[in-house]
Amino acid sequence: MNFDFDLIVRSFPLLLVGAGVTVQITAFSVSLGLLIGMFVGIARLSNTWIIKALAAVYVDFIRGTPLLVQIFLIYFALPIIVGQRIDPFIAAITACSINSGAYVAEIFRGGIQSIDKGQMEAGRSLGMTWGQTMRHIILPQAFKRIIPPLGNEFIAMMKDSSLVSVIGFEELTRRGQLIIARTYGSFEIWLSVAFIYLIMTFTISRLVDYLERRYKIDDRH
Amino acid sequence: MIDIKNVHKHFGKLHVLKGINAHIAEKEVVVIIGPSGSGKSTLLRCINYLEEPTEGEIVVDGIPLTNQANINKVREEVGMVFQRFNLFPHKSVLENIILAPMTVRKTPKSEAIKIAQDLLVKVGLADKEHAYPEQLSGGQQQRVAIARALAMKPKIMLFDEPTSALDPEMVKEVLDVMKSLAHEGMTMVIVTHEMGFAREVGDRVLFMDEGRLVEEGSPEEIFTHAKEERTKSFLSKIL
Numbered sequence: 001m002n003f004d005f006d007l008i009v010r011s012f013p014l015l016l017v018g019a020g021v022t023v024q025i026t027a028f029s030v031s032l033g034l035l036i037g038m039f040v041g042i043a044r045l046s047n048t049w050i051i052k053a054l055a056a057v058y059v060d061f062i063r064g065t066p067l068l069v070q071i072f073l074i075y076f077a078l079p080i081i082v083g084q085r086i087d088p089f090i091a092a093i094t095a096c097s098i099n100s101g102a103y104v105a106e107i108f109r110g111g112i113q114s115i116d117k118g119q120m121e122a123g124r125s126l127g128m129t130w131g132q133t134m135r136h137i138i139l140p141q142a143f144k145r146i147i148p149p150l151g152n153e154f155i156a157m158m159k160d161s162s163l164v165s166v167i168g169f170e171e172l173t174r175r176g177q178l179i180i181a182r183t184y185g186s187f188e189i190w191l192s193v194a195f196i197y198l199i200m201t202f203t204i205s206r207l208v209d210y211l212e213r214r215y216k217i218d219d220r221h
Numbered sequence: 222m223i224d225i226k227n228v229h230k231h232f233g234k235l236h237v238l239k240g241i242n243a244h245i246a247e248k249e250v251v252v253i254i255g256p257s258g259s260g261k262s263t264l265l266r267c268i269n270y271l272e273e274p275t276e277g278e279i280v281v282d283g284i285p286l287t288n289q290a291n292i293n294k295v296r297e298e299v300g301m302v303f304q305r306f307n308l309f310p311h312k313s314v315l316e317n318i319i320l321a322p323m324t325v326r327k328t329p330k331s332e333a334i335k336i337a338q339d340l341l342v343k344v345g346l347a348d349k350e351h352a353y354p355e356q357l358s359g360g361q362q363q364r365v366a367i368a369r370a371l372a373m374k375p376k377i378m379l380f381d382e383p384t385s386a387l388d389p390e391m392v393k394e395v396l397d398v399m400k401s402l403a404h405e406g407m408t409m410v411i412v413t414h415e416m417g418f419a420r421e422v423g424d425r426v427l428f429m430d431e432g433r434l435v436e437e438g439s440p441e442e443i444f445t446h447a448k449e450e451r452t453k454s455f456l457s458k459i460l
């Protein structure tokens with residue numbers, strides 16, 4: 001078997017474009033997922049049973065079904081709901097955000113529950129509402145604690161985003177497939193794709209480590 | 222000022238408060254004593270609704286605790302100091318104190334800071350406004366917690382064993398702050414095991430046992446001429 005190093009060099013720019021798209025979709029999905037997850041995580045701790053139940057159903061459904069199936073569901077269901085063909089980018093981000101939101105919700109719930117009950121009581125005893133106490137007292141403390149699991153979720157999302165290649169969305173994995181279809185260089189291209197994923201996830205995990213350390217030293221604000 | 226009428230509290234099957242009736246007048250300093258598990262903390266926490274009574278009624282400063290709006294109103298008037306301080310660890314001493322006045326009373330920041338600085342002088346911690354809770358001793362933290370509660374300008378202060386978590390040498394500095402509050406005429410309800418303090422500062426002592434108010438009277442009456450057998454046996458164990 002001969003290893004075509006030149007193929008790697010030639011394909012690299014195209015693969016990097018795909019990697020950029022992967023970063024984009026991951027960043028969008030994690031940001032939206034963070035927002036969804038924060039509200040759903042708080043909702044799971046609500047005293048109102050209906051809010052709690054809806055949040056639980058959402059989390060259980062998402063965590064109990066494969067992302068791939070969720071992507072298909074969204075890609076084929078959304079057009080029916082909005083009445084027109086939809087962009088794979090929108091479908092991909094919608095599916096990934098909804099997916100990420102469920103996992104982030106559990107992270108937030110755990111983080112909030114890890115804060116001493118006395119903090120909520122102190123806030124409430126000062127006349128602050130539940131929401132004010134959550135916002136000023138509980139969430140800032142919880143957020144610091146959940147940086148590591150959020151980082152893991154970020155990395156997991158980046159890898160899982162390769163699944164949106166099935167709806168033809170041209171992120172890194174899909175780019176690889178397309179190049180292979182033209183050049184038949186499976187081994188070289190998959191190796192390159194794996195290498196690029198590795199570089200990206202490694203960078204994120206370093207970044208998370210750095211944030212975590214910074215917050216530890218400066219355990220305030 | 223505080224009217225407690227036939228208050229019961231259940232935690233599941235556990236019947237913790239069994240029909241408490243009490244009235245606390247303005248400027249009165251009431252000390253609650255009793256064995257562990259007798260329901261002292263629960264009663265105190267019912268006054269600002271951190272616990273919801275399962276039966277009965279509590280009226281604070283003319284405000285019945287009936288709905289959420291009233292509950293928040295009462296909490297603005299009632300300060301609480303906890304055994305374990307419960308300062309906000311991610312905020313500086315000053316930020317701990319100004320947060321509630323700013324978010325609840327909408328006090329402008331500069332004014333809130335002024336109030337906070339005055340209170341820090343009062344509790345003897347003027348030089349600590351930029352420190353963080355973890356940098357303070359237990360006694361200092363508890364004094365900040367008192368200042369934090371006072372910043373809301375409450376009419377009533379509740380203390381739940383404020384010195385129990387402190388090293389002995391720090392108890393006095395906290396009790397001194399409480400004493401000066403009492404002398405200024407603050408209405409106070411205090412759960413404590415500091416009998417010397419109760420005697421010196423308390424206007425009235427309530428003795429609780431097994432969820433009931435067994436006996437009440439002036440410190441003199443309770444500590445030297447208790448009528449009830451249970452009161453006597455409790456006091457003989459701790460005095």
Ligand SMILES: Nc1ncnc2c1ncn2[C@@H]1O[C@H](COP(=O)(O)OP(=O)(O)OP(=O)(O)O)[C@@H](O)[C@H]1O
Binds near residue numbers: 237
């Ligand atoms: N949130 C709760 N859930 C269940 N049981 C509780 C709860 N809070 C208190 N209890 C129970 O209620 C009883 C009275 O508790 P409480 O804390 O009022 O007693 P206390 O007189 O303050 O005791 P201590 O001197 O130990 O602080 C105890 O048996 C306690 O276990």
Ligand SMILES: [Mg+2]
Binds near residue numbers: 261263381382
């Ligand atoms: Mg107690």
